[in-house]
Amino acid sequence: MVHELKTDQFNKNKNQIARILQKYDDRFDQIIPTIVAPTLKANDPSVLNFVRYTKEFLPEPVTVHKEGVTGNEPGILYADQSLFDVFSFPIVLGDISEFDQTPNALVISERSARKYFGQENPIGQQLTFDLYTDNMKKSPKQFQVAAVMKNIPSTSTIQADFVMNLDGKTSNHWGAGRVESFLLLSPNAIREEVETNIAETYFANYGNKFNSKPDYDEWKLQPLTDIHFHSEYVTGGSMGSLVFIKVLTIISVLILSVALLNYILLNSSLSLKYFKTQKILSFNGAGKRDVFINEIIYTLLQMLLALFLAAPLAQFIHQHFGEYLGNNHQFILYDYPLQLFLILGSALILGSIAAWLLERLLSGTLHRMQHKSVNLKSRQSMGAYFIVGQIIVFTALLMSSFVLVKQMNYIQEKDPGCDLNNTQSFAIRETDLSRIAAIKQELLKSPFITNFSHGVPLPVGGENMEEVKVENNPKESISAILLQEDPEFVEVYNIPLLAGRNLDPNKQPKSFDDFFKVRNSPIEVLVNESFAEKMNQKNVLGTILRGHGFQHGVIVGVVDDFHSESYYNPIKPTVLAYHMSRVTGSYSIKYKEGHLVEACKHLKTVYDEFYPDSFLYQWHYDQSEAYGKDIRRTKLISGLTIVTILISVLGLIGWSILATEGKTKEIGIRKVNGAKVSEILTMLNRDFVRWVTIASIVATPIAYYVMTKWLENFAYKTTLSWWIFALAGVLALGIALLTVSWQSWRAATRNPVEALRYE
Structure with missing residues (x-):
């Protein structure tokens, strides 16, 4: 970050x-x-x-x-x-x-x-x-x-x-x-x-x-x-995301806050185990200042020890951190002294705050101890607020993680309208179309290569839009993507033809110069369904189009809509033609499933025959790479969610100690009067169920709002199903109950004599 x-x-x-x-x-x-x-x-x-x-x-x-x-x-x-x-x-x-x-x-x-x-x-x-x-x-x-x-x-x-x-x-x-x-x-x-x-x-x-x-x-x-954060209107887009930085910052602050509150809660809970020690110190003249000094020394020592242990752990984690951000970043703790100084300073400040709060809690407890009026209800209430806050945090993160994973799965499983699998693209700088025909013939001799296309490969990765005029409606224009493709394009990518026919290979340019000649007759073009709908005509076949990329063309067929770009963008009106005023040096082959290595090997052999000692520029579409940034960020946020849950578990342990210590004598009396272990467990866990339910209710609209905003980045997105939020709430409840049940069980099965021996 x-x-x-x-x-x-x-x-x-x-x-x-x-x-x-x-x-x-x-x-x-x-x-x-x-x-x-x-x-x-x-x-x-x-x-x-x-x-x-x-x-x-x-x-x-x-x-x-x-x-x-x-x-x-x-x-x-x-x-x-x-x-x-x-x-x-x-x-x-x-x-x-x-x-x-x-x-x-x-x-x-x-x-x-x-x-x-x-x-x-x-x-x-x-x-x-x-x-x-x-x-x-x-x-x-x-x-x-x-x-x-x-x-x-x-x-x-x-x-x-x-x-x-x-x-x-x-x-x-x-x-x-x-x-x-x-x-x-x-x-x-x-x-x-x-x-x-x-x-x-x-x-x-x-x-x-x-x-x-x-x-x-x-x-x-x-x-x-x-440039780094605000290049969404530039070819190639932004390399960084301020939204993601803000999300990480908020999550980091929440995790830090939860950790600090849990630290206070745990130390407060553990202090109950040392009532006698604190009481002896108080009776021997220890005042608030002494308690504060003891606490701040104890807290700062803990902080420094934690930093000493955290540094190598952070170094180890950082080796895998670049995987989630897509870059190999330096480990700033050692490389930048200012950051190290800020971390140490923050630890001292947070340690002082924690010590001050603990001193306030302990001094109040000692005062009540001296007057024999120790009442832990206020502590339990404070702990309940802490617990509800952090359960809201990790429940919201849990819900968000479910939505993130669901959206990434939706993207990878969505039908793009064309077959992007089993295609390999490559580039050749060639102006002799007869040589291209010869290369095609040699490539198709391989039993692993089934088809060959000369044209822009899919996905195009942000093709520019151009204004296309419709002959019978010259005042209106349709903003469309122009893709230079040959007749084999629809076969290589398995794009269904909805009406008309495919481009006629006999009407394609026979030489490189033909691309740039002034044409007296219209060329053949295909349009996708979105373009045809924009025309508002019952029959679009035979309609003449005029555009900057071609002088004029006649529609001979309509193909089904397909994703020429990523799922961040909606399907746009598209015109497909081969005989344009420009020529592409890109090509694609279709290979049999599972035989990419053999197809690429044959491609390289043929290329070397025609262009010895030359470099073959080839690439393969990989959906996990196309959406790798979002997938990595999903993993990162999921990892932070797990960290938040683990920290919250520690807080739940602290609160369960507070809760059970405050009800020790009540538990003993109930057991003496014949209460069952299950009844005592129900009594102790009732509060947890209530607080988790409240936290889930509060977390749901927060997570829903944040995920709705995030999904707006996608033109095609998953639905925010109710079961996602319900499942996250149930898991939060299960995690809470599993965490506190151990302490509750210990309290419920303890010998009541231990709790009542001094009464």
Whole structure:
């Protein structure tokens, strides 16, 4: 949680750094032309500096060689020299003054310097990288280390151990060169004015030359400190969740409060065992101050011992904590002295509060003891309030955990309207469609591969929406997803055809150039059921559509609705066509169930035959990965619920001690008068049942409200069934009864003579 909140906060210029975003249809994109940022710096005095960067886009690590030492590094960063001026990435060794002018210059991190050069000075030495050319050919390239930078903090949005300059990756064309760009603004800069300047500059240099009505003229500057938590409108979305941080904070405070109250309750209960000791101290002149000093020393010693034992336990738990957050975070207790100091300070403060409350309780008890009027009803009432509060907490968490698990199961079991199983996607940079046909023929020779499709694979992961005009209603447009797909697409993903027919393979482009030719006749398109409903026509077949992605198309078929995106989003109107004004380099194969390994092996063999020594970029849809963040958070909250229950159990034990000690003589009298053990157990447990029932009634609307808000994030969600809350209440009651029954049984089976011998 601390790691999330510290993201990008270490940058000294954090409040002046902003990322440039360009709007495409319904969302903003952080990848923009390389010429934008330097042009702004040249003509806008409020722009002090800029930095552009891009990454080596490969799913596999880049291989690095150095005299027998070989490593696989997770990506390379290409950036301007100003990266080290705009961001707080200090250079600790070497010189970067000529970084931009040196094509093979390289800056490495301290950890990489130790890894590849040990104790040697790395400045001026060579490292060899196995990079890929534009046609995906592996090409070894040597770089010379110019400088060593301090390890970039794990709390940085930008991560890299190797930085190369942007040589060869920039362009002066306003429609080419795609990088992420950041501006360093002057302290008094007005972001809205800079955004207007970007739009005007872009339109003057590109929009009015190539678009009579520019579609991409909206720009935005996103503050660096907003990127981690507030990028829901940006392609790729937010990396962090403030809602989740708030939920964790509330749960942590509740757990801490429950633990503190239980500590007081347990110590208060245990103090009853030492009445004689306290009475002797009181009769020998011990006053409130002495009691307070004894209690605070005792409490602080307990706190320090607990911290000593908790540190290695926290270290052990932390090794598995990254699994739930999806990242490998540092263990802050040892790495950040300030946090350690705050933890120790908090322990001392909480210990002092606990000692003060105990002193008040004990001094009142001693006063009543001296006057022979010891009455534990007030303590029992106080304990009852404590117990009800914590039962409300863990019952609400228990209910919430049930809903979280139910929703995750619902997502994983929901029918997406298409078959995402047994599909493998891959990418090829190929402009010769005859070679694609030959690759398809070779792939289908495998007994494990049943079909092949050239088109955008599912799920699309946030495809942009485009406005599509309907010929017989030109004033209205339908916002739809355009998917470039061939006729085999519906077969690979098993999408039912509801009306009409599939795309005709004989009418598809025969060459790469055909995609971009001006067409005199409409192309064939498919639409999904949602699109057809938006048209408000009885028969949509044969209707002409016009869109930006295609000049005009005729609807030849209607397919069933299918989830092209995640369940966070509703199914949107969708147009499927192959002959568009663009071409995708993505492909998908359908393989026999259980034969993914064999299919991928054959795919790699065929690829190597056509593109030797080239990298095959392939991926496989995994639903557990697609919703991994929510699944991990569900596990985390479920784990915290268990912790809360365990802490509450300790509180129940303390209250049961209070309750049974206060009724010891009553139990003895009842047993002497013939009361059965079951009757005494009923008497002792009656209060527990009442308090748990009250806690469940209070917890239910709280959990219902919180879960309703959380489920609003999903377009498709499970129902909040009544049995979830009833089951949680029954479990809370069962846990409470099992916890207190042992103490109640001991009290009920005790020899009554022990309770009445001094009466």
